Amino acid sequence: MNALMGFLEKYMLPVAEKIQGQKHLQSVRDGIILAMPLIIVGSIFLIIANLPIPGFSHFMAGVFGADWSKKFSYPINATFSIMSIIVCFGIAYRLAERHKVDALSSGAIALSAFILSTPQVLMFTPEGAKKAIEVPGVIPVTLMGSQGLFVAMIIALFSAEVYRKVIQKEFVIKMPQGVPPAVSKSFTALIPAFIVLTIVWIVRLILEATSLQDLHHLINLIITTPLSFLGGSLWGMLIAVLAIQLLWCFGLHGDAIIVDSLMAPIWLALMDQNRQVYMANHHADLPNIITAPFYNIWVTAGGSGLTLGLVLLMMFRARSKQMKQLGKIAAAPSLFNINEPAIFGTPIVMNPIMMIPFILTPLIVVLVTYFSMASGLVAKPNGVLIPWTTPLGISGFLATGKISGGAVQIVNLIISILIYYPFLRLYDKQKYQEEHTPSQTNESFDGSVNV
Amino acid sequence: MNILLCCAGGMSTSLLVTKMREAAEGKGMEINISAVGLNEVDQHIDDADILLLGPQVRYKLVELKKLTEEKGIPIDVINPIDYGMVNGKNVLEHALTFQK
Numbered sequence: 093m094n095a096l097m098g099f100l101e102k103y104m105l106p107v108a109e110k111i112q113g114q115k116h117l118q119s120v121r122d123g124i125i126l127a128m129p130l131i132i133v134g135s136i137f138l139i140i141a142n143l144p145i146p147g148f149s150h151f152m153a154g155v156f157g158a159d160w161s162k163k164f165s166y167p168i169n170a171t172f173s174i175m176s177i178i179v180c181f182g183i184a185y186r187l188a189e190r191h192k193v194d195a196l197s198s199g200a201i202a203l204s205a206f207i208l209s210t211p212q213v214l215m216f217t218p219e220g221a222k223k224a225i226e227v228p229g230v231i232p233v234t235l236m237g238s239q240g241l242f243v244a245m246i247i248a249l250f251s252a253e254v255y256r257k258v259i260q261k262e263f264v265i266k267m268p269q270g271v272p273p274a275v276s277k278s279f280t281a282l283i284p285a286f287i288v289l290t291i292v293w294i295v296r297l298i299l300e301a302t303s304l305q306d307l308h309h310l311i312n313l314i315i316t317t318p319l320s321f322l323g324g325s326l327w328g329m330l331i332a333v334l335a336i337q338l339l340w341c342f343g344l345h346g347d348a349i350i351v352d353s354l355m356a357p358i359w360l361a362l363m364d365q366n367r368q369v370y371m372a373n374h375h376a377d378l379p380n381i382i383t384a385p386f387y388n389i390w391v392t393a394g395g396s397g398l399t400l401g402l403v404l405l406m407m408f409r410a411r412s413k414q415m416k417q418l419g420k421i422a423a424a425p426s427l428f429n430i431n432e433p434a435i436f437g438t439p440i441v442m443n444p445i446m447m448i449p450f451i452l453t454p455l456i457v458v459l460v461t462y463f464s465m466a467s468g469l470v471a472k473p474n475g476v477l478i479p480w481t482t483p484l485g486i487s488g489f490l491a492t493g494k495i496s497g498g499a500v501q502i503v504n505l506i507i508s509i510l511i512y513y514p515f516l517r518l519y520d521k522q523k524y525q526e527e528h529t530p531s532q533t534n535e536s537f538d539g540s541v542n543v
Numbered sequence: 544m545n546i547l548l549c550c551a552g553g554m555s556t557s558l559l560v561t562k563m564r565e566a567a568e569g570k571g572m573e574i575n576i577s578a579v580g581l582n583e584v585d586q587h588i589d590d591a592d593i594l595l596l597g598p599q600v601r602y603k604l605v606e607l608k609k610l611t612e613e614k615g616i617p618i619d620v621i622n623p624i625d626y627g628m629v630n631g632k633n634v635l636e637h638a639l640t641f642q643k
Contacts, residue, residue, distance in 0.1 A: 108602035122582060343623055345599035348551040348581070421629050425558055432555035436598060437627025481554070 101342055108344050115190050116249050117353045123183030123248065124356050127175045128477070134171030135476040137164050138367070142374065142474075142493050165371065172367060172475075173233050175360075176240035180206045183248035184255075191256040194277060201285045202251035205292045206244050209307040210235050235308055238364030241357055242316045243308050251288045258284040316361070323358035324382045329458055333391060337451040340396055343441040347396055351387065359384040367475020378472040381465045385473040385491040390461045393484035393501050394508070395431025397450040398457060400484070401508030403434050405516045412523035415516070428481045438519075445522075449515045456511065457504045464503075470496040545575040545590050546638050548621075549607075550597030553580035559621075562631025563638075574635075584610070592616055593641050595634070598623040617641040 111117060141164035152160045184202030189195040214232050215224040235243075259280070267276040296306060304310045322328050332355055336346030351359075363383035369376050394400025403426045406419030415438075422433035440446040464470040471494035478490050484505065489498035546563070548556040556578035567574040579587050581600060584607065588594065594611050596604060601620045611618040619641070625633040 105602055109605060112602055113606050125582065340599075343598050344602055345551045345597075348600065349602070352551075418628065425555070430554050430558070432550070432597065432599060433558070433627050433629055435627065436623045437629075439623060439627055441598075441623060 104339065104342050104344065108339065108349050111349050111353050114353075115187065119183045119187035119190065119249070119252070120245055120357065121352045122186040123179040123181075123245070124352075124360065126182035127178040130171040130178060131175060131477045132479060134168045135478060137167045138172075138371070138474075138476050139478075139490055139493070140164065141168075142370075144493060168371070169233065172364060173237040175238060175364070176236050176244035177203065177206070179241060180244035180248045183245060184252040187249065187252035188256055191252075191260070193256045193259045194280070197277070197280075197285075198252045198255045201255055201288050202248040204285070205251045205288050206240075206247045207231060208289055208292045209243060209247055209296060210240070211306050211308075237368075238361040239312075240308060241361050242319075243311045245357060246311060246315075247292070247307075251292075254288050254291070255284040258287060319358050320362060323355055324362045324380060326382065326458070326462055329382045329386070329391075329462070330455060332387075333454050333458055334451065337397060337454060340435060341441060341447045341450065343436065343439075347392070355387075356384065359387060363473060363475050363477065365475075366473060370474040378474060381462055381472055383473050383475075385477065386461070388480045389473070389478070389482075389487045389491045389497075390501060390504065391454050391458055392429060392480070393487065393504060394426050395429050395434060396454070397431070397435070397440070398453050398504065398508040399431045399434040399440075399450070399512075400426045401453070401505055402438070402446075402449070402512040402516060403431075405509060405512055406520075409513075410516070410520045412520050412527055414523050414527070415520050427483050429483070430481065443519070445515055445519045449512045453508045453511045456507060460504060460507060461500055464500050470494075470500045473497075544573075544642065545577075545592045546635075547584070547587055547591035547594050548576065548578040548597070549581060549584050549594060549603075550578070550600050551581055553578045553583065555599075555626075556597050558629050559626065559631060559634060562629050563635045564631070566632040566635045569632075570635075576635075588614055588616075593638055594618045595638060596620045598626055 141161050149161075156163050181199040181203050185195045185199035188198030210232065212229065212231055214227045214230045216227045217224040234240075267279060299306050299310060304313075323332075332350055336350045339346035339349055359382070362380040363385060366378040366380050366383060369378055392398070394403075399422075403419055403422045406415045407423060408419075410416050410419060418433065418437040422431065422437060425431065425433055435441060438446055440450045461470070465472050471492035473491050474493050476491050476493070478487055482490065484501040485498045487498075488501040489495060491497055548559060550556040560576050560578045563576045564574075567576065575590075577587065581603060584594070588610060591614075593616055594607065596607065596618070598620055604618070604620060608618055619637070621634055622637065624630075625637075
C-alpha cells in the first residue's frame, strides 16, 4: 500500500503543480475571483428580493413603492450582468502582472478588445410590431454577463499574451530621456493595443461576413456548449468530485486545483443561467442542477468529503484520545466548511481506511442531491452565490430560496454519518489499542503517517 | 520576527495563527504571525522572515521557492499532523529553528 501511495504521490504532485502553476489557468482563476465579491453582493439583493416570508412583499412595496423588486434588480444587473467585463479585465491584468509587464494597460486593452468583439446592436421587438428592429449604439448587457464569460476569457488571454510579447520584444515606441514616465507609458501601450485591436477587428469582419455572425456565436458553438454539456452533466460532476477527493487523499487541495482552476467558469455560467430564468419568473423550472453552488453548497457542506459527519462521530462516539481531541478541534471550523483539521488530523491523507468513506460520501451525496432536485422534491439552486463558509442548513436555504434546499443538506449530513460510522469505528479501535499499548504509543502517534 | 503562513484561501492557516500566537505569548516572545491565501503571498512576502505552506498547497513549493530565494528567506511545508491537530506550539518551534 505504501509503495502504491508513494508511486501515486510521485506522479500526482507534478500534475497538481502543472495545473495550479499554469500562468493562464492561474490568471483565469484570479479574474473570476475578482468578480466573486460583486456577485455575492448582488446575491444579497437577490435573496432579499425573494425572501419567502408572507407579507414581506407587501411591506417592501410600502417602503420602496409597487415596483420595489425592479429597484432591487439594479444592483443585481450591475454585478451578475457585467461579470464578463470584470473577469476580462482581471485576467488580462493578472496575466500581465505575472509576465512583469504593465498590468493596468493590459487590462484596459483587453476590455476594449472584448467590446470590439461584441456587436453593439440589440434586437428589439417593439410592442405590436411583428419583426424585431436593430437598435444601434448599445453594449448588449446579455453578452457582458455569464453568456460572454468564455469570450471574455479568451480575449483577455489573447490580448495579454500579444501585449506582453510585443513589450518584451521591445517593439515599442521609445521616448527620449526626460519624458515623464507616465507619458512614455501611454505611448508604450500604443503599439500592442493597435496590434490587438486590429486582429480582433479583422476577426470580427471575417465572422460578420459568414453565417457565424460574431465571436460570441462562434465561441458559444465550439466551446461554451460542449464544455457546459460535459461540465454540467451528472457524470462531469461525479468525475470532478472523484478527482478532487483523490487529490485530498494525497493531502493536496483538490478544490483549489480542480474547481478554481478548471470547473469554476463552467459552473458559474450554468449558475447564472438559472439566475436569469429565476429573475424573469420565480416559479419557472430552472434549467440547471449542476452549478457552482451545487458543488460549494451541497457536495462540500461541512468541508470536502462532508467530514462534518465524521467530526460529529469523533466527538460523540470515539474512544481513543486522539480522535476525541481532534473532534473538539475540528468541530468549529467544520461548521463553517473548513476541514483541514479533519483531513490532516485524522489523518484521512494516505489512510487506506478513512480514504474509502471520504471518497464514497461525496459521490453518494452528489447522486442523492442531484436526483432529489431532478425529481422536483428539492428546489434547484436559483443562481444566488453565497460565501462557501456559510454553515449547512442555512446555505442550502439561501441558495435555493426554499426550505427543501437546506433540508436535503441535513439528509446528506445523516448519510455522511452513516457512511463514516463503520470506518471510524474500525480506525478508532486501532487508535485506542495503540494508545493502550504502552511501548508503542508515541511511535505510532508520530510515525503513522508519512506525507 | 514575522512568520507568514499560506494556504489556498488563508482560511485554515488562520486557525493555526491563533494557536501559534498563544504559543508565542506563552514563551514571552514577540512574533508577528499572519495567514494569507496563495493569491496574496506576493503582497506580503516583503514583510516576512519565513514562509510556511499548508501541506495541502505544497504543490506550490517549487514556484514559491523561487520567490523566497529572491528575498533570501526560508520556506517550508508545515508538518501535516501538526497542521491537522492545529498544534501551534510545534509549528512555532519548527519555524524558530530557521531563525538565524
